[in-house]
Structure formats: structure tokens, C-alpha cells
Amino acid sequence: MQSINAQIFGLLVAAVLFVWFFKRIGLPPILAYLATGVLAGSHGIGWLAQSHEIEFVAELGIVFLLFSLGLEFSISRLMAMRNLVFGLGSLQVGVTSLLFIIILYCLDFSLLTSFTIGTIMALSSTAVVVKLLKETGELNQRRGQLAVGVLLFQDIAVVPLLIILPLFASSGSQSIGWALAFALTKGAFVCVLLWAIGKWVLPKVFNEIAQVRTDELFVLTTILVALFAGLLTYMFGLSMALGAFLAGMMLGESHYRHQLEADIRPFRDILMGLFFVTVGMQLDILFVLNHSLLIIGALLGLLILKITVVALSARLMHERNQDSLACGIMLWQMGEFGFVLIALAGQHQLLSSEQASFLIALGVLSMAITPFLIDKTPFILNKLGILEHPSMTWESEPQSSTLYNDHVVICGFSRVGQTIARFLKPEAIDYVAIESNPILVQEGKAAGEPVIFGYVKQKDILKCAGVERARLVIITFTELEHAQVVIDAIKQLAPNVKILIRTRDDSQLDYLKELGVTEVVPESLEASLMLVSHVLSMSGVPMTRIVRRVSKERRNRYPLMQSFYAGYFKDSEEISTDRLEYLHVVALPPQAFAVNKVIEELNLAKRRVIVKALRREGQEIDTPDEQTTLYANDVLVLQGKPRRVERVEHYLLDGIE
Structure with missing residues (x-):
């Protein structure tokens, strides 16, 4: 037990140091995790042994990644993308596999080995591409949608490949048709089952969980749903990632989508890091050095062939040149499911140990190079003269079609938040509200209000509301401890945004100003000012004089009202709802x-x-x-x-x- 703890502790230390170092020199974290795996694996220092338990936990990272990807989609959006998934996806997989099979067969590989390697080469890495798309905000852009459409078809295509390869090895080709038909029937059944659960069961479950208003329970339920969906598809012979994607897609239509994404993200990122560590552990440095020229040549061939196939296939579907080539650059690498197929082919003697080692090296190195190529895509397109607007930066395209800008963010959409919204609407001031009460969110959305379900203290939810581009953030609740966390999160994302906060009294006025709050509105003092205004007006004092005195009191931070006689009474101003x-x-x-x-x-x-x-x-x-x-x-x-x-x-x- 102590040795296992020491291994895990050493892995964490190495991961932290590598990620910090790679970020300092401008390289993506994926490379840091791969380097950690190379160092920790049996081909490196060897302090971390490869085990099925570690591989299973690492696979959960892909499950959570596909679950969060599903949240970005809906059935209607997926149906709108069917030409990309089944058109572009099938074209890419079919043409790439066929070309590699022909090339390898001409190089004196057996037909069975050529088929095995060719289909492995046709697959790309969902883990690498989707993670990079999420980090760069390109998931909703056209090139990102092209890549996701192809990746979804590849994930589906893995299922028949897992069936075909063992049958080819046992020479039972007569039973392939029946096996595929049975697998497709099971797949259709589990998809319909997940669709039914996602449409009729999960919304009611999350509605009940959300009404409890407990962060921990919501997080636990989110993790449970993702794992349950993955386990269900795994039991039917499909990939866990596919089930998680379907579950996420079902929940993507609910108003809990942003909160689910925020809750699953920490687990997803940590486990994805572990997944890339396990990938790096499979790389044999000595084998790479001994076959360096051959591996470099294979990498160049893989790069040129897959980019060409993807780009030409996308052009056949009338996509723009820059999006077609950018999609090809995203998808040129080998995929994580390729490692599964390599292991399966090795077990059934479809690949020799040297061929398997060569493919593993090719897969790991292609994954490692991909982040660099994606980062340099604008430069490559500009040099090739394909970028339609060279003077514009690649990032100048909108990050999302639903982003808010120069708006007001209302934290809390109860009575006070709704009142503020009603006054903003006639003035044509854009606003978005964040609320954790599911009933209020449901009612607000039904009335056409821009309300996001989520816990406002989470930075991901604030990002969904576009707090970085807001003109003002209003905190409508009066709990100081809760407000402190929210203010800190807001200041980390948008240091210069103006913050207006509501409090019960003026006891924490100076403290809140020190935290960075622009304006503090104490309820009790404002109520007193309103009462005084009415008293003076009914006593015959001119309204201009009343307005001047009240305004002066507010400007000077209520000095006249700071001191008062405190008795033993308790205010009983709360009234029954x-x-x-x-x-x-x-x-x-x-x-x-x-x-x-x-x-x-x-x-x-x-x-x-x-x-x-x-x-x-x-x-x-x-x-x-x-x-x-x-x-x-x-x-x-x-x-x-x-x-x-x-x-x-x-x-x-x-x-x-």
C-alpha cells in the first residue's frame, strides 16, 4: 500500500511540475501529461506500473469528456449534423482505410494485416481534438463542427471493428454478418433506452435534485448519470464513451446544461490528464530511437494522407477551403481507440509485437504533435494562401453565437432580480440572470427571460453569462459569506467590471468596498430613506429639497444614519408570502x-x-x-x-x- 501511495504521490508531483514547465514555455498541458507518462512508465524510470485499474480510471476521463461534449449538442442539432456524421465521417473512414490497405498490401503486408493497420490509421483522437477545441473555444465554429462530426462517426465505427477483427483471426467470416446484425440491434436498443431515460426520467431526477439546493448532491448525481450511461452501453458491447455522449446529449436540451458542464469539468480534466499519462507510458523511447527514420517517414505519410483525404472529402461537401484544411489538421493523428484495436489485434496474432510497438509509437507521437499543429493552423493557412482574411487573426471569429456583450448580469432571479429585470427591459438594456432555483428558471424561461440555471459562485457559470464582457454585475442576495465567494470569482474573471451588491444593513459596507464592490445598497437604510422622503413630503417640505438631501446622504455613504439607538426590540417586517x-x-x-x-x-x-x-x-x-x-x-x-x-x-x- 505504501509503494502504491508513493507511486501516486510521485505521479502527482511529476504532473504538476511538467504542466507548470510546459505552460511556462507555451506548450499545451497534453504534452506535459504525455511526458509524465513516458517518464513514469516501464520504458522510462519505471516507478509506475501499467495496470488495468489505472487504465480503467483513465478511461473515465474519456467518458466525462464525451458526456460534456454531449451537453453541447441536442437531438435537433445532431440531426442537423447528420450529413457531417454519416456523410463526411463515413467518407473519411472508408477512403482513408482503403488507401492505407492498398499501400500496405503493395509493401508486401498480408491482406489481413493491411486491413487491421489501415482501419487503425483511419481513426483519430476524440480525446485530444475535443479537449483542444474546448480549450480554444472553437467547438461551435464550423471547423470544430466538421471535426466533431467525423469523430462521432469514428467512435461508432469502432464497434463493428471490435467485432470483425477477432472473427477474421478465427477465420469465421461466415458469421460476421450475423454478429454485426446482432451488434447493431443491441446498439439500436441501448440508444433508444438511453433516449427514453434521458427524455422522461433524467429531467425529473435533476429537477428534484436541484430543488434540494445542495451542491454536493448535484455533483454526485451528475457523475452517477455519466457513469451509468457509460456502464449501460459497455454491458451491451458498445464503448462507454458513446453512452456518456448520448446521456449528455439528452441533458443538453435541459436548462441544467451549464451547471452540469461546470460540475463535471474538474473530474474530466483530472482524469483526462491521467489518460494521457497512460498513453505516454506505452511509448518505448529506445524503440523510437532505433527506428527513428522509419517512424518519421510514417508520421509524414500519415500527416499528408489523412489531411488530404479529410480536406478533399470536406470540399466535396461544399465546405470552405480554410475549414476543410483546418479540419484535416485536427484529425490527422491516430486515436485512443487505436490502442484498443492494437491490443486486440495483438491478442489474436493479427499484428506482430514489432508492428504493435511501431503503431503505438506512431500513435503517441502523432498525438503529441497535434496540439502544436492546431495552434499553428492560422499560420499554415496564411502561408498557403487559403485563409480568406489574412489581415484578420484566427481568433477574430466569434467564440459562440450566444455570447452576451455590454450587458448586465443579475446574480439571483428571485423577487429583487425580477424587479431589476423589468426596469432594464423598457430601457433596452441587455441582461442575463443566473438562478439556482429550478422552478424560477423554468418559469422565467417559459416567459422568455434570459435565465441560466447554475450556482453563481462557480466561474464556469459566470463565463456562460459573459461576465467578462458585462457592464455591470448585480448581486441580489444578502448572505455575506455567499457574496464573498461570488465577488472573488467575478474579480478573477473580470477585474474591472462594476459590481453592485444588496445587503441587509451597513455593517459590512467598508469591508465590501475593500473587496472591490463598486456600490453597496443596504436595505434597511434605503427603506429608511424612502420612509423619510414620504414623511418630509407629507409634512410640506418641497420635493426638490427632499431629493437633494436624500442624494447627499447616499453620496456620503449614509453618515446621518450610521448612528442610532439600539433597543431590545426585534424588527418584525417579514410578512407572510x-x-x-x-x-x-x-x-x-x-x-x-x-x-x-x-x-x-x-x-x-x-x-x-x-x-x-x-x-x-x-x-x-x-x-x-x-x-x-x-x-x-x-x-x-x-x-x-x-x-x-x-x-x-x-x-x-x-x-x-
Whole structure:
């Protein structure tokens, strides 16, 4: 046990040092992890032994990576990409495999060996490419979507390859058709099963978990869902990564997507690092040195052939030159599933030990070179004269189609946050709210409000709200400990952004200013100022004088109100929520009782509930006329006391008085 602990501790120390050093010299962390694996493996110092347990834990990194990738997609988006996945993907795999098979067969390799190596060469690394796309923010750009489409088809193509290779080795080619048909049936069944679970079960599970408002439980549930999906597909003979992708895709349509991504990211990055360490451990430095010229030649051949095939295939599908070539540069390397196929082929004597070592060296080195080539892609395209706007930098393309800019970020969308939003909207000031109460998020989204579900203290959620480009951040909750964490996260992402915070009193006013808060609004003092304004006005003091005195008090940080007599009483200003009127969103399905009826006919005024707004086909009508007819799929914003609104909702939907 002590030796295992020492190995893990040594691995962590080496990883930290290598990542720090590589980042200081401008190299990506992937290379640092590969170098750590080379150093720690049996071909290096040898302090870390390769084991199935370590490989399994490292594979979880790919599972979490594909889960987070699935969150970026939805079924509609995947259907829109079907030409890329099944068109470009199948073309790339088929043509690349065929060319390598012909070349290797002409070099006196057996047909079976040529087929094995050719199919391995056709695969690319999902782990390397997707991780780099996420780090550079290119996942939603066209070149990134081309690469992801091809990678998804490659991951699917691994399944028949895992079946075919052992059957070829046993010369049981007659049973290949039945085996593939059975595998496809199982795959279709598990995909439908995951789709059903993701559509009807998972949203209810996460809705219940989110209402508990416990960070740890949400994180645990996220990890459990990703692992369950991976295990389910693994039990049916498919890859764990494919199941995790499907689960993520199902949840990608929910409003929990940003929070799920934020929760899974730390585990994904750590385990992905371990995965690249295990890849590096397979590299035999002595073998590379002894066959250096042959390996360099093979790397150049792999680079030229795969980039050419991918670029020409993309051009056949009418993609831009720069996107086609950029996609080829992303996908030129061997993939992580190639190592699985190499091990499988070695077990069935389809590859000799020397051939397996050569392919492993080729795979590891191609993965190591890929980050450098992707980073230099703009330079390469510019030199080739393919970049359409050479004067513009590669990064000048938008990072995402949904980014906010020069807007207000509202942290918390309860009553105060909603009130702020209602005043910002008429002034045409863009805003986005962050809220962890799933019911508020659901109601807000139904009413067309820009609300993100998530815990505002997490930097990933703040990034989703575009806090770096915000003109102002408003913290609407009054818990000081919570606010401190949020302020710190905001300042790390956007040091110069203005922050306005609401507090119960002025006891922490100076402290919050030291933290970097621009403006502090103490509730009790502002309430006192409003009360004083009314008192002075009703006492005959001119309004201009009242405004001047109140403004002076605010500018000077409430000096007149800092001192007061403190008695033994306790303020009892909290009132029951039953006495408050609130807003509630009701969507009218086609079979609702209120459909095709006039608002006046429903006699809502008698029930002391009013229709505050009507949302129809993306347009919002404030306080619609009593003669307005309600149609199917209309969204009503009702205002009234909770019990009355609840009764009216049942009446509108079912006609029950």
C-alpha cells in the first residue's frame, strides 16, 4: 500500500511540475501529461506500473469528456449534423482505410494485416481534438463542427471493428454478418433506452435534485448519470464513451446544461490528464530511437494522407477551403481507440509485437504533435494562401453565437432580480440572470427571460453569462459569506467590471468596498430613506429639497444614519408570502379549457387575478385587452395571490371552478 501511495504521490508531483514547465514555455498541458507518462512508465524510470485499474480510471476521463461534449449538442442539432456524421465521417473512414490497405498490401503486408493497420490509421483522437477545441473555444465554429462530426462517426465505427477483427483471426467470416446484425440491434436498443431515460426520467431526477439546493448532491448525481450511461452501453458491447455522449446529449436540451458542464469539468480534466499519462507510458523511447527514420517517414505519410483525404472529402461537401484544411489538421493523428484495436489485434496474432510497438509509437507521437499543429493552423493557412482574411487573426471569429456583450448580469432571479429585470427591459438594456432555483428558471424561461440555471459562485457559470464582457454585475442576495465567494470569482474573471451588491444593513459596507464592490445598497437604510422622503413630503417640505438631501446622504455613504439607538426590540417586517401578489406563468396546451375563449369571457377579474402579459409566437403583449382571444400554445403571465393564481390555473387548463 505504501509503494502504491508513493507511486501516486510521485505521479502527482511529476504532473504538476511538467504542466507548470510546459505552460511556462507555451506548450499545451497534453504534452506535459504525455511526458509524465513516458517518464513514469516501464520504458522510462519505471516507478509506475501499467495496470488495468489505472487504465480503467483513465478511461473515465474519456467518458466525462464525451458526456460534456454531449451537453453541447441536442437531438435537433445532431440531426442537423447528420450529413457531417454519416456523410463526411463515413467518407473519411472508408477512403482513408482503403488507401492505407492498398499501400500496405503493395509493401508486401498480408491482406489481413493491411486491413487491421489501415482501419487503425483511419481513426483519430476524440480525446485530444475535443479537449483542444474546448480549450480554444472553437467547438461551435464550423471547423470544430466538421471535426466533431467525423469523430462521432469514428467512435461508432469502432464497434463493428471490435467485432470483425477477432472473427477474421478465427477465420469465421461466415458469421460476421450475423454478429454485426446482432451488434447493431443491441446498439439500436441501448440508444433508444438511453433516449427514453434521458427524455422522461433524467429531467425529473435533476429537477428534484436541484430543488434540494445542495451542491454536493448535484455533483454526485451528475457523475452517477455519466457513469451509468457509460456502464449501460459497455454491458451491451458498445464503448462507454458513446453512452456518456448520448446521456449528455439528452441533458443538453435541459436548462441544467451549464451547471452540469461546470460540475463535471474538474473530474474530466483530472482524469483526462491521467489518460494521457497512460498513453505516454506505452511509448518505448529506445524503440523510437532505433527506428527513428522509419517512424518519421510514417508520421509524414500519415500527416499528408489523412489531411488530404479529410480536406478533399470536406470540399466535396461544399465546405470552405480554410475549414476543410483546418479540419484535416485536427484529425490527422491516430486515436485512443487505436490502442484498443492494437491490443486486440495483438491478442489474436493479427499484428506482430514489432508492428504493435511501431503503431503505438506512431500513435503517441502523432498525438503529441497535434496540439502544436492546431495552434499553428492560422499560420499554415496564411502561408498557403487559403485563409480568406489574412489581415484578420484566427481568433477574430466569434467564440459562440450566444455570447452576451455590454450587458448586465443579475446574480439571483428571485423577487429583487425580477424587479431589476423589468426596469432594464423598457430601457433596452441587455441582461442575463443566473438562478439556482429550478422552478424560477423554468418559469422565467417559459416567459422568455434570459435565465441560466447554475450556482453563481462557480466561474464556469459566470463565463456562460459573459461576465467578462458585462457592464455591470448585480448581486441580489444578502448572505455575506455567499457574496464573498461570488465577488472573488467575478474579480478573477473580470477585474474591472462594476459590481453592485444588496445587503441587509451597513455593517459590512467598508469591508465590501475593500473587496472591490463598486456600490453597496443596504436595505434597511434605503427603506429608511424612502420612509423619510414620504414623511418630509407629507409634512410640506418641497420635493426638490427632499431629493437633494436624500442624494447627499447616499453620496456620503449614509453618515446621518450610521448612528442610532439600539433597543431590545426585534424588527418584525417579514410578512407572510400568502399576503403577497406574485407572477406565475401558465402555458395553454391545445386541449386547455381557455383555448379559443376571450379573456373577458373567463371572468378572471372576479377571481382577483389579472393577465399581466401574453406571450405568443415570440412576441410579448403587456396587459392584453379583455377582448383578446386565447389560442393554443399561448403563454400567460398571471398576477395575484398564490392560492387564487393556483385556482385560476386549474380553471384555465381544466375548466374546474
